Each structure stands twice: as C-alpha cells, then as structure tokens.
Amino acid sequence: MLRVRVTQTLLPGVGVGLALLLWWWASVAVPDLPSPVRTWQESKIYILEPFEKRGEMDQGIGLLAYYSLVRVGQGFLLGIAIATPLGFLLGVSKILTRMFDPVMQILRPISPLAWLPLGLILFQKSEPAALFAIAVCSMWPTVINTMAGVRAIPQDYWNVAKVLRLSRTTTFIKIVVPATLPYIFTGYRLSLGIAWLVIVASEMLTGTPGVGGFLWQEYNSLVYAHILLAILTIGIVGFVLDRLMGIAEARLRTI
Amino acid sequence: MAYIEIRGLSKSFVTSGSRRDVLANVTLSIERGEFVTIVGAMGSGKSTLLNIVAGLCAPDEGTVTVSGELTREIRRDAALVFQNYSLLPWFSALENVRLAVNAAFPNQTRQEQLARARRNLERVGLTNAEHRRPGQLSGGMRQRVAIARAFAIEPEILFLDEPFGALDALTRETLQQELAQLCCDGRRVTTLMITNSVEEALLLSDRIVPMTHGPRATLGSPIAVDLPRPRTKALLTHDQDARRVRATVVAALTSGTNRRVGSRPHPAAPLSVPLSLAKAEGEP
Numbered sequence: 001m002l003r004v005r006v007t008q009t010l011l012p013g014v015g016v017g018l019a020l021l022l023w024w025w026a027s028v029a030v031p032d033l034p035s036p037v038r039t040w041q042e043s044k045i046y047i048l049e050p051f052e053k054r055g056e057m058d059q060g061i062g063l064l065a066y067y068s069l070v071r072v073g074q075g076f077l078l079g080i081a082i083a084t085p086l087g088f089l090l091g092v093s094k095i096l097t098r099m100f101d102p103v104m105q106i107l108r109p110i111s112p113l114a115w116l117p118l119g120l121i122l123f124q125k126s127e128p129a130a131l132f133a134i135a136v137c138s139m140w141p142t143v144i145n146t147m148a149g150v151r152a153i154p155q156d157y158w159n160v161a162k163v164l165r166l167s168r169t170t171t172f173i174k175i176v177v178p179a180t181l182p183y184i185f186t187g188y189r190l191s192l193g194i195a196w197l198v199i200v201a202s203e204m205l206t207g208t209p210g211v212g213g214f215l216w217q218e219y220n221s222l223v224y225a226h227i228l229l230a231i232l233t234i235g236i237v238g239f240v241l242d243r244l245m246g247i248a249e250a251r252l253r254t255i
Numbered sequence: 256m257a258y259i260e261i262r263g264l265s266k267s268f269v270t271s272g273s274r275r276d277v278l279a280n281v282t283l284s285i286e287r288g289e290f291v292t293i294v295g296a297m298g299s300g301k302s303t304l305l306n307i308v309a310g311l312c313a314p315d316e317g318t319v320t321v322s323g324e325l326t327r328e329i330r331r332d333a334a335l336v337f338q339n340y341s342l343l344p345w346f347s348a349l350e351n352v353r354l355a356v357n358a359a360f361p362n363q364t365r366q367e368q369l370a371r372a373r374r375n376l377e378r379v380g381l382t383n384a385e386h387r388r389p390g391q392l393s394g395g396m397r398q399r400v401a402i403a404r405a406f407a408i409e410p411e412i413l414f415l416d417e418p419f420g421a422l423d424a425l426t427r428e429t430l431q432q433e434l435a436q437l438c439c440d441g442r443r444v445t446t447l448m449i450t451n452s453v454e455e456a457l458l459l460s461d462r463i464v465p466m467t468h469g470p471r472a473t474l475g476s477p478i479a480v481d482l483p484r485p486r487t488k489a490l491l492t493h494d495q496d497a498r499r500v501r502a503t504v505v506a507a508l509t510s511g512t513n514r515r516v517g518s519r520p521h522p523a524a525p526l527s528v529p530l531s532l533a534k535a536e537g538e539p
Contacts, residue, residue, distance in 0.1 A: 156341045162311060162328075163335045164358045164408075174354060178345040 034225040042225035059209065061233050068199050068210035069237070071127075075134025076195040080188060083139035087146025087187070088176070097147070108140045112198040116205050126206035134198045141190035149183025150176060182252050189245035196238045211237075256323060257284035258445060259308070259412070264317035266303055277303050279471040281317070283464060288443035292456040293474065294504065295466030301449040302416055304466075308447060309335055309414045321412065330412065331359070334405035338417040340397040342389040348400045349385040352376060352407050359408035375407040376400070379433065395426035399433075406437060413438075415448035419455065428488070431458050439484055453504050457482075457491050463500075465507040475507045 020036050027035035034042065043061075045052075050062025090097050112133045119129030157179055161171040203212030211230050218226035264281040267274055277300040285291050295301045307314045310329045319326040329335075334355075342351050352372040360368060376385050379399040389397050398418060405413060418434070419427040435458060438446060450456055456463045457480060465475040480500050482490070491497045 156337070156339060157343065159311065159335075159337070160341050160343060163309075163341075164355045165329055165331060166354070166358050170354075170358065174346075175343065178343070 032224060034228060039225040039228045042223070043229035046226070046229060059214075061211075061214075061229060064209065064211050064214050064230075065233055065237055067208075068203065068212065071130060071203075071208075071210060072134060072192075072195045072199045075131045075198070076138055076192055078131060079135035079137075079139040079191060079195065080142050082135065083142035083187070083191065084146055084184060086139075087143045087184070088150060088172075088180075090143065091147040091150025091180070092176075104140070104143065107136070110137075112137045112201045113205065116202055120206075126208055130199070130202040130206055130208065133202045134195045137198045138191040138195035141194065142184065142187035145183045145187030145190070146180060149180035149187075152183065153179045182249070185245070185249040185252050189242065189249055192241055192245055193238065196234070196241060200234055258287035258289075258322060259283075259285040259447070260318075260320045260323075261285075261308060262318050262320075264304065264307055264314045264319070266300075266307060266312075266315050276471045278307075278314075279473050281472075281474050283474055283477070285445060285447060287445055290438060290443075290446040290448070290459055290461045291464060291477070292448045292450060292460040292462070293464045293466050294450055294453055294456045294508065295472065296468060296508075297451055299466050299468050300470075300472040301451075301466055304472075305414055305416050305447065305449050309333060311335075332411035333414060334408055334410035334412070335414045336398075336401050336405050336416065336418045338420040340389065340394075340401045340421075342397055342400055342404075344389050347386045347388055348376060348381060348392065348396075348403075349373065351389070351400055352404045355404045356407050372403075372407055375403040378406065378437065379403045393426075394422050395430060398422060398430060402430075402434065402437070410444060413444045413446040415446065415450075417450055418448070420451070427455075431455055432485075435459055435485055453501060453508075454488075454491065456480075456504070457497065457501055458486050458488075463504050465504060478503050478507065 024035050027033045027038075046059075046061040050060040052060040053063060090100065115133040115136050116129055119132035120126065123129050123132060153176065157175050160166075161175055166174065199210065200212035200215065203210045204216040207213055207216065211233050215227055215230035215234075218224075218230065261281060261283040264278055265276070266278040267276040269275075281304060283291070293301055293304065303312075306312045308319050308326070310319070310326045310333070313327075321330060342348075343354070346354065349369070349372055352375060353368055356363075356368045356371050360371070363371070373382070373385065376382060379402055381396060381399050381403065384392060384396060389400070392400065398421075402418070419430050422430065438444060438459065446459075448456075448459065453463075460480050462477045462479055464477045466472055467475065478500060482494065482497055482500070486497075491501070
C-alpha cells in the first residue's frame with residue numbers, strides 16, 4: 001500500500017522537482033531566462049486572478065486559455081466533422097483509398113504555419129483562417145484511425161449483416177459505427193492533441209487573443225517570465241485535454 | 256425435383272499464387288422438412304460447401320436451387336448459425352435477436368418485434384439473460400442466443416455450421432438435445448448441418464452424408480437414419496439399428512479417406528469417431 005503511494009505520488013513529484021532544478025540551473029546560466037521564482041512573482045497576477053480582463057492581451061491566464069480552447073474546439077469539431085465521414089468512406093471503398101491516398105500522404109505532413117497564409121488568402125480574416133489551419137492539420141489522425149477501424153471489422157460482423165440481410169443503413173448504424181467507435185475515439189484524441197499544437201502557431205501569426213497570442217506579445221514586449229507562464233499553461237491544458245479524451249476512450253473500450 | 260438441389264459444385268481458392276481445389280463436383284438433394292447432416296473432418300471444405308449452399312459465397316462451377324430458384328445470395332427465408340456465435344458484442348441478447356427480427360419483419364411494430372424476440376429467447380431458456388451482452392454470457396448461452404436468432408425469423412431453411420463445435424462436451428450434449436426438440440416440435444424446418452461428430456449427426460439427422468477429405472473434397476452416398484425420435488444418447492449406444500447406421504457412416508468416412516489417391520488426411524483434425532468402433536465394425 002505504502003509502496004503504491006510512494007510510486008504514485010512521490011516519484012512524479014521528484015520528476016517535477018528535477019525539472020524545476022534544471023530550469024533554475026538554466027536561468028543561472030542564461031541571464032535573460034527568468035528563474036522559476038521570478039516567473040511566479042511576475043506572473044502570479046495572471047494566475048491568481050485568472051479571469052480578470054485588463055486589456056485586449058492583458059488578461060487572466062484562465063481567460064486566455066478559454067479563448068484558445070474555444071478556437072481549438074471549433075477547429076477540432078470542424079476537422080472531425082470532415083474527417084469522420086471521410087474515414088468511413090475510405091475504410092469501405094478500396095477504390096477511394098487508392099484514389100486519395102497520395103493526396104492524403106502529401107497533405108498530412110504540412111505544417112500549420114504553411115496552411116495559415118493559405119487560410120488568410122481564402123477567408124481574408126484571421127479567425128476563420130485559424131480554424132481552417134486547425135481543421136486541416138488535426139483531421140488526419142481521425143481519418144486514418146476511422147479508416148483502420150472500418151478495415152479491422154471482423155468478417156464475422158460482416159457475415160451477420162449478410163445473413164440477416166441488413167440494409168446498408170442498418171449495417172452502418174448497428175454494426176460499422178459501434179465496431180469502429182474505439183478507433184474513432186483514438187483518432188479524436190490524437191486530433192485534439194494536434195489541434196492544440198496548431199492553436200499556438202496560428203495565434204502567434206494572427207495576433208488574436210489567446211495563450212499563443214499572449215506568448216508572442218510578451219516576447220515582443222520582452223517580458224520573458226510571461227512566455228514561460230504561457231508555455232506551462234499550454235502544456236497543462238494539453239495534458240488535461242488528453243486525459244479527458246483518454247477517459248472517454250477507455251469508457252468506449254469496455255464495449 | 257427435390258426442395259434443395261445442389262448440382263456439381265466446385266470451388267478452389269488461390270492463395271499466394273498456389274491454387275487449392277477445395278470442392279470438386281458436389282451434388283446433393285434435400286427434401287422439404289428434411290434434416291441432412293454432412294459429416295467430415297476439419298479442413299475438408301465443409302464450411303466452404305455450406306457457405307456456397309447458403310449463398311454467402313459463389314461457387315466456381317455448379318448451381319444451388321431452392322424450389323427451382325437459383326441461389327445467388329442469402330435467401331430471405333434462410334437462417335444461419337455459425338460455430339463462433341457471430342453475435343454483436345455491443346448489443347444485449349434481446350437486441351441481437353431483435354436486429355434479426357427487425358430485418359425479417361420490418362412491418363411489425365417495435366412491440367411486436369420485441370415480443371417475438373422474447374418468445375424465441377424463452378424457447379432456448381434465456382428469458383432471465385435477455386439484457387446481458389454476449390461478453391457476459393457463457394459459450395453455451397451465446398450459442399442459444401444465436402439459435403434463438405435463427406429461429407426468430409421463422410426460416411424455411413436452417414444452415415448450421417458446426418453449431419456446437421466451440422462448446423465443452425457437457426454443454427454440447429445439452430444443446431444438441433435442445434436443438435433436436437426445437438427441430439421436432441411444430442413445423443419441420445429444412446436443415447442442413449455440417450459437423451465433424453458422427454454422434455451429433457446420428458442424434459439429429461434424417462440422412463447423413465459423408466464428406467471425403469479435401470483437397471478436391473466431394474460427398475459420398477447419403478445414409479438414411481431411420482431411428483425413432485426423440486433420440487437419446489442411450490438409444491444411440493445400445494440400439495442395434497443405431498449401431499448399424501453408425502458403423503456404415505464410419506465405414507464410409509474411413510474408406511473415403513483411403514480410396515482417394517494423393518490426399519493427405521489432416522493430421523491435426525481427426526474425426527470424432529470412437530477408435531474401437533471404427534476398428535471393430537470397420538468395413539461392412
């Protein structure tokens with residue numbers, strides 16, 4: 001029992017402590033880098049009053065994270081709204097897979113920084129351009145996982161559909177979707193992770209309020225402690241998002 | 256012409272460049288209401304034959320007709336029971352059966368469909384387990400659900416693909432008896448079963464058709480099982496007629512293996528024939 005508690009709470013604590021130590025050591029070596037203590041002192045107003053709005057960028061970190069989350073949420077939903085049906089189609093049809101596989105393989109590795117200017121040209125405004133970049137970058141894991149999920153449906157289940165003479169719609173709703181659901185959620189989890197990566201880049205480029213926009217602005221105003229605050233926030237929010245999706249995924253796995 | 260006519264079926268599979276002839280010139284007639292069992296060793300191509308007759312896959316040559324009508328896909332009035340149950344794990348027993356009912360009787364109301372599904376689960380003694388998912392059921396119970404699902408659509412033809420092959424000996428015996436009951440009472444469903452157990456075939460069938468070993472498996476001449484029903488294990492072991500029929504089947508199966516030149520019996524999949532019997536009463 002004690003051993004379990006030690007490994008579960010103490011060891012992660014030691015890891016965090018060592019990371020802080022490394023940070024502190026780096027701050028001694030590089031004078032421009034604020035130490036952990038200085039970071040806390042300079043950014044505590046953002047943390048202690050997380051939802052305070054003082055100016056366009058000068059807002060509590062909770063509020064900034066909220067803006068980013070809303071944007072990520074929209075982009076992510078747009079992405080999976082396209083990716084899920086696409087994944088199903090590609091999973092079912094070998095012809096479509098052959099047709100679109102090269103396109104997919106070429107589009108997949110493109111950085112969000114490359115999509116954003118294209119989004120700006122297409123939509124003329126920064127907000128839809130950001131959503132476009134998030135959607136286009138984050139959709140691939142969902143497309144690929146859904147596709148793999150449909151292909152992994154055991155022949156048994158297809159036989160059930162054949163033997164019971166189920167219609168295409170019924171087969172899809174009663175067999176294909178439930179059988180693929182765990183794969184889809186793994187895709188969603190990975191997609192959300194990417195969407196959160198993209199948000200920072202797109203906010204930095206478009207200068208919209210959010211964690212990424214804040215980070216870029218504070219860099220330009222030479223308040224380096226706030227950069228570290230923003231980085232930590234991005235990390236923690238990303239971690240929480242992944243955990244939440246992980247829980248949803250685990251629940252589906254029990255089927 | 257018989258109800259089901261199987262004429263000159265051949266099938267081969269091409270795997271990694273090499274061609275394997277599984278079935279060669281398989282012919283069989285089944286009368287309406289008859290229970291016919293094809294007995295053969297594992298890997299002899301029985302399942303392939305059943306899948307073709309049921310319409311799950313197409314033969315290379317030959318035809319299957321039911322009442323003179325060519326079978327190209329699964330018939331609306333046919334039901335299949337597989338060895339591995341083939342239940343959907345995300346649905347309860349009741350939902351699994353209702354899915355079949357819904358497909359077979361789309362014009363019935365939800366209530367009527369549920370009632371029909373319940374009635375059929377009751378027939379296999381699963382009323383108390385109707386809300387459990389397949390994962391929460393034992394192998395025997397799962398196969399009961401599959402049997403209930405098959406009977407729920409009120410089929411004219413029933414195809415059984417080693418229905419008890421995955422069950423332990425005790426459960427298998429119970430289910431064989433239950434199936435015998437289901438097939439006997441009321442309307443007789445035309446049934447084609449495949450199995451590797453001579454015992455099971457004797458218990459349930461009107462006729463037994465031995466199948467030679469694959470590759471290029473084909474059927475021997477059918478053997479009539481003129482035994483009173485319901486049949487019990489005791490009857491099959493002690494009755495003179497039963498012993499005679501069994502000996503004939505075993506002889507047909509073993510001679511079939513020896514006669515075929517160049518065919519290798521599947522080493523890992525022996526027939527479930529008591530060795531002493533096979534030896535003692537060998538060739539008639």
